[in-house]
Amino acid sequence: MAFSFANSLASGVISNGIFFVTEHGYQFDRVKNYALAGATGVVYIVGALTAGRAVGALRARYGVSERGVLVALMFVFGVLCAIPQVAWWMARDGSRPPESPIWISVIGYQLFSGALWPIVESYVSGGRSGKDLRRALGTWNVVWSGALVVGIMFIAPLIQEHAVLSVLLLGLIHVSSLAVLPWFPNRPPEHVEEHHEAHPAVYSKLLVTFRVLLPTSYTVLTALTPFLPFAAKSLTESAFLQGLSPIAWLLPRCVGFLVLDRWHGWHGRWAMPIAGGILILLGFAGAVLAPWLALGTVGIVLFLGGLALFGLGMSTIYTGAIYYAMSVGKAEVDAGGTHEGLIGLGYTVGPTFGLLAALGVSQGVISERGFEPAVLGAVGVLALAVTGLVIWNIQRRVRG
Known part of the structure; x- marks a missing residue:
C-alpha cells in the first residue's frame, strides 16, 4: 500500500501540474495544451492495453518478473521527470528551452503510467476472491485516492512557484518507492479457481455496464x-474557498471508497451503476450551473455540494468497475489493463472536446465566451445520453 500511495501521489500531481508547466514555462496556448492532454490519453490506453503482453514477453524472453518491471518503471519515471529540469538547465541565457523535451517527457510518462497500474492492481488482487478481494480493493482505493488528497493539499501549491523543479522532486518520490519493492513477491499470486469461490453470473453483466460508465465518468472529469x-473565482473572492474546489470532490470520493469498502450490500446489485450515473450527472450539473443560478452563500453551497456528489459518483463507478473487472478477469494484468485503458479513453475523449472547441475559437467559429459552454454542454449531453441508455438497459434486464 505504501508503494501505491507514493506513486499515486506523484502521478496525480504531475498529471495535473504538468499543464501549469507547459502554459507558463513554454507558453502553450489552449490548443496545444488540449492536444497534449489528448495525446497523453491515447498513449495511456496503449500502455494499459499492452501491459499484460509486454510483461509476458519480458518474462518469457529475459526472465524478468513483474517486480523487476516495477523496478524498471520507477527508474524510467525518475528520468522522464528530470527531462524538463535538464532542458531548462541546458537552455542558454535563461531562454525558453525547445518544446520537444516536454512532449517526450509528458507522453512517455503517461505511456508508462498506463502500464504501471495494471501490474499494481494484479498484485493487490492476485490470489484473492470474494470477501478477501473486496477488502483488498477497498483498502487500496482508499489509499490511492487519499494520496491524491494529500498531494493536492500540500504539494500542488508548490508547482505554482517552482513548477519544473516540483516535477523533478515528484520523480524522486517514484524512485524512493523502490524501498518497499523487496517485500513484493516476484510475481502476483495466481488466481486458482478451485481454491476460490466462483463469481456469480450477474458479475459479467455488471462489468459490461460499469465499463460503459467508467470512461464516461472520466470524460466528465477531464472537462470539469x-x-x-x-467557477470558484466567480462565486467567491476567498482564496481559501477557491482552493477547496479540487478537494471538494477528491475528499468525498475517498469517503465513498471507504463506505463501499465497509458496506457490501452493493455487490451484485443493479442499483449500484444507476446510483453512480445519477450522482455524476447531478454533481456535474450542480457544479457547472452554480455560477449562473446563484451567487453568494447559496451559490457556493450549490457548487461545493455538486462537487461532493460528483466525487461520490466517481467512487461508486470506479469501485464497481475495478471489483467486477478483477473478479471476472481473475486478477490478471490484462484485466487491470482493460480497466485502465477505459480510464484512458475518458482521458482522451474529454480533451478532444476541448481541442475541438479551442480550434473553433481560434477559427472564429466559437466566441471566446462560448468556449466553456461548448465543452461542458457537449460533455453533459454525452453523459446524459450514456447514463440514460444504461438505466434503460438495466430496467429492460430486470423486467426481462
Missing part, C-alpha cells in the same frame, strides 16, 4: 477540472 478555478 479546468472549469473549477474559474
Whole structure:
C-alpha cells in the first residue's frame, strides 16, 4: 500500500501540474495544451492495453518478473521527470528551452503510467476472491485516492512557484518507492479457481455496464477540472474557498471508497451503476450551473455540494468497475489493463472536446465566451445520453 500511495501521489500531481508547466514555462496556448492532454490519453490506453503482453514477453524472453518491471518503471519515471529540469538547465541565457523535451517527457510518462497500474492492481488482487478481494480493493482505493488528497493539499501549491523543479522532486518520490519493492513477491499470486469461490453470473453483466460508465465518468472529469478555478473565482473572492474546489470532490470520493469498502450490500446489485450515473450527472450539473443560478452563500453551497456528489459518483463507478473487472478477469494484468485503458479513453475523449472547441475559437467559429459552454454542454449531453441508455438497459434486464 505504501508503494501505491507514493506513486499515486506523484502521478496525480504531475498529471495535473504538468499543464501549469507547459502554459507558463513554454507558453502553450489552449490548443496545444488540449492536444497534449489528448495525446497523453491515447498513449495511456496503449500502455494499459499492452501491459499484460509486454510483461509476458519480458518474462518469457529475459526472465524478468513483474517486480523487476516495477523496478524498471520507477527508474524510467525518475528520468522522464528530470527531462524538463535538464532542458531548462541546458537552455542558454535563461531562454525558453525547445518544446520537444516536454512532449517526450509528458507522453512517455503517461505511456508508462498506463502500464504501471495494471501490474499494481494484479498484485493487490492476485490470489484473492470474494470477501478477501473486496477488502483488498477497498483498502487500496482508499489509499490511492487519499494520496491524491494529500498531494493536492500540500504539494500542488508548490508547482505554482517552482513548477519544473516540483516535477523533478515528484520523480524522486517514484524512485524512493523502490524501498518497499523487496517485500513484493516476484510475481502476483495466481488466481486458482478451485481454491476460490466462483463469481456469480450477474458479475459479467455488471462489468459490461460499469465499463460503459467508467470512461464516461472520466470524460466528465477531464472537462470539469479546468472549469473549477474559474467557477470558484466567480462565486467567491476567498482564496481559501477557491482552493477547496479540487478537494471538494477528491475528499468525498475517498469517503465513498471507504463506505463501499465497509458496506457490501452493493455487490451484485443493479442499483449500484444507476446510483453512480445519477450522482455524476447531478454533481456535474450542480457544479457547472452554480455560477449562473446563484451567487453568494447559496451559490457556493450549490457548487461545493455538486462537487461532493460528483466525487461520490466517481467512487461508486470506479469501485464497481475495478471489483467486477478483477473478479471476472481473475486478477490478471490484462484485466487491470482493460480497466485502465477505459480510464484512458475518458482521458482522451474529454480533451478532444476541448481541442475541438479551442480550434473553433481560434477559427472564429466559437466566441471566446462560448468556449466553456461548448465543452461542458457537449460533455453533459454525452453523459446524459450514456447514463440514460444504461438505466434503460438495466430496467429492460430486470423486467426481462
